[in-house]
Amino acid sequence: MTGAVTRPMRADGRRNRQRVLEAAAALLAERGLKVQIEEIAQRAGVGVGTVCRNFSTKEALIDTVLAGMCEEMLEQARVAQADPDAGHAFTSFVANVADFQARHRVLAEEMATTVDMPTGAVKIKRALRHAVEDLVARAQDAGALRADIGPADLAMLFAGIGHAAALAGVDSVLRQRYLTVVLDGLRPIHPTPLPGIPLGFEELDRLRARGRRTAARVGGHRGDALEGPT
Amino acid sequence: MTGAVTRPMRADGRRNRQRVLEAAAALLAERGLKVQIEEIAQRAGVGVGTVCRNFSTKEALIDTVLAGMCEEMLEQARVAQADPDAGHAFTSFVANVADFQARHRVLAEEMATTVDMPTGAVKIKRALRHAVEDLVARAQDAGALRADIGPADLAMLFAGIGHAAALAGVDSVLRQRYLTVVLDGLRPIHPTPLPGIPLGFEELDRLRARGRRTAARVGGHRGDALEGPT
DNA sequence: GCACAACCGGGAGCATAGTTCCGCTTATAG
DNA sequence: CTATAAGCGGAACTATGCTCCCGGTTGTGC
Numbered sequence: 001m002t003g004a005v006t007r008p009m010r011a012d013g014r015r016n017r018q019r020v021l022e023a024a025a026a027l028l029a030e031r032g033l034k035v036q037i038e039e040i041a042q043r044a045g046v047g048v049g050t051v052c053r054n055f056s057t058k059e060a061l062i063d064t065v066l067a068g069m070c071e072e073m074l075e076q077a078r079v080a081q082a083d084p085d086a087g088h089a090f091t092s093f094v095a096n097v098a099d100f101q102a103r104h105r106v107l108a109e110e111m112a113t114t115v116d117m118p119t120g121a122v123k124i125k126r127a128l129r130h131a132v133e134d135l136v137a138r139a140q141d142a143g144a145l146r147a148d149i150g151p152a153d154l155a156m157l158f159a160g161i162g163h164a165a166a167l168a169g170v171d172s173v174l175r176q177r178y179l180t181v182v183l184d185g186l187r188p189i190h191p192t193p194l195p196g197i198p199l200g201f202e203e204l205d206r207l208r209a210r211g212r213r214t215a216a217r218v219g220g221h222r223g224d225a226l227e228g229p230t
Numbered sequence: 231m232t233g234a235v236t237r238p239m240r241a242d243g244r245r246n247r248q249r250v251l252e253a254a255a256a257l258l259a260e261r262g263l264k265v266q267i268e269e270i271a272q273r274a275g276v277g278v279g280t281v282c283r284n285f286s287t288k289e290a291l292i293d294t295v296l297a298g299m300c301e302e303m304l305e306q307a308r309v310a311q312a313d314p315d316a317g318h319a320f321t322s323f324v325a326n327v328a329d330f331q332a333r334h335r336v337l338a339e340e341m342a343t344t345v346d347m348p349t350g351a352v353k354i355k356r357a358l359r360h361a362v363e364d365l366v367a368r369a370q371d372a373g374a375l376r377a378d379i380g381p382a383d384l385a386m387l388f389a390g391i392g393h394a395a396a397l398a399g400v401d402s403v404l405r406q407r408y409l410t411v412v413l414d415g416l417r418p419i420h421p422t423p424l425p426g427i428p429l430g431f432e433e434l435d436r437l438r439a440r441g442r443r444t445a446a447r448v449g450g451h452r453g454d455a456l457e458g459p460t
Numbered sequence: 461g462c463a464c465a466a467c468c469g470g471g472a473g474c475a476t477a478g479t480t481c482c483g484c485t486t487a488t489a490g
Numbered sequence: 491c492t493a494t495a496a497g498c499g500g501a502a503c504t505a506t507g508c509t510c511c512c513g514g515t516t517g518t519g520c
Contacts, residue, residue: 007496009496010486010487010488010495010496010497011487011488012486012487012496012497012498013487013496013497013498016497016498036476036477036478037477037478037479038477038478041499041500046498046499047498047499047500048478048479048499048500049479049480049481049497049498049499049500050497050498050499052478052479052480053497053498056479057478057479058477058478058479149411153407153408156394156404156408157394157408157411159393159394160390160391160393160394160408160412161390163389163390163393163394164386164387164389164390164393171437173425173426174386174426174429174437176424176425176426177383177424177425177426177429178383178386178387178390180415180422180424180425181379181387181412181415181416181424182390182411182412182415183415183422184414184415184417184420184422185410185411185412185413185414185415185416186411186415187414187420190414190417192410192413192414194406194407194410194411195403195406195407195410196403196404196406196407199404199407207401207404239466240465240466240467240516240517240518241517241518242466242467242468242516242517243466243467243468243517246467246468266506266507266508267507267508267509268507268508271469271470276468276469277468277469277470278469278470278471278508278509279467279468279469279470279471279509279510279511280467280468280469282508282509282510283467283468286509287508287509288507288508288509
């Protein structure tokens with residue numbers, strides 16, 4: 001499958017690649033998509049050429065980083081699935097994802113502006129979806145989650161929470177506040193029925209495929225502008 | 231006060247300026263911040279030169295558009311304030327803002343990525359803040375809104391909702407779903423107390439000022455993220 | 461109707477950021 | 491130890507998009 005058999009790749013090369021990946025992850029986490037290749041190279045202690053040799057394009061690099069993050073999330077989903085208390089499994093998973101998003105600004109941005117999952121992360125993505133479907137279904141069976149919510153609804157809400165979390169930045173207390181509000185809204189005791197029907201991942205995909213065309217990977221370049229409706 | 235008295239500005243010039251503003255608003259709404267000046271010019275039926283003469287820079291143009299949007303929001307806040315039912319006033323205002331954000335992708339994006347308020351919209355912003363504070367306080371007095379929420383908390387949640395709404399795109403039903411979830415979470419009947427204290431606008435400002443340039447320097451703080459309510 | 465200057469269009473110029481290329485360095489095999 | 495080529499750095503190249511400018515057009519006052 002790999003060319004590794006014929007040529008094991010030089011040791012220092014492999015090390016550098018790893019350092020680039022780490023530097024990229026760190027910078028993407030704290031600065032978002034607008035980091036420059038040169039910065040990443042500098043942080044990794046290599047030249048830009050090295051970065052570009054390992055990752056033919058900036059997008060490829062970002063995709064690789066994101067794929068790693070997806071794997072991490074999947075792992076958290078697995079942990080949650082192992083929890084015998086379905087309600088707790090669900091809330092803790094949601095909390096972990098929100099926390100994760102807050103720490104990794106890129107992810108939040110990605111989920112915000114675009115939608116394609118990158119690279120060969122397709123497999124991971126599918127696994128993640130199944131895990132989420134399972135967590136949702138079990139939480140609903142256990143009466144810990146309102147029944148009119150679908151797994152993809154959750155994905156959308158994740159995006160929203162992650163967004164608020166990103167704004168809250170380092171303040172984990174604020175993050176918890178908003179997470180709690182949403183979780184309260186997801187409890188089954190609520191009188192207000194949701195309009196429409198629970199959203200599945202297929203519908204979400206269809207919806208996104210349609211609504212996109214404006215989604216670019218490396219979005220706005222501008223640094224500053226406006227504040228909210230405060 | 232203005233120089234308008236002495237020099238009425240040529241009629242066609244004024245008309246063109248207006249058309250540019252409208253084109254910009256439309257394109258920003260549907261495509262976000264990454265629209266190009268040239269596109270705007272084309273849509274307005276003028277040359278790029280005309281755009282740049284009226285608005286010295288792209289940012290200035292966007293700021294102007296945003297200022298207009300803020301005014302619109304303020305108007306909606308006023309309408310809500312006129313409602314004698316404090317609870318209904320609150321929910322309808324929130325719904326309007328979410329809807330507004332969904333229709334104007336820029337606003338959502340702006341709220342997402344940046345924070346500085348542009349232009350001389352400062353006055354409008356202040357008025358908007360006071361209106362929101364009033365709406366929140368009255369809703370809480372009326373027992374329609376949980377007491378441990380501050381007006382700035384709301385601003386943060388707005389951002390989250392707006393984000394989810396932007397993802398939902400044109401689908402207003404989906405928008406309604408997520409809005410309902412959050413509104414349910416904001417009801418006062420909830421058992422889960424929110425951590426921290428209600429967020430005021432001053433704290434929000436401070437937080438934002440800090441968190442912006444000082445990028446979230448988040449190492450791996452503890453392994454266990456947020457805990458589910460109970 | 462005429463003169464003046466405000467306004468217009470769109471191409472040239474400039475800044476930014478990603479990608480490519482090439483001569484030098486250095487790990488690795490024999 | 492030497493030969494070889496993988497890997498390295500960073501300058502040059504390229505592409506994109508905002509801003510400025512100039513020659514022509516057109517509204518406006520007389």
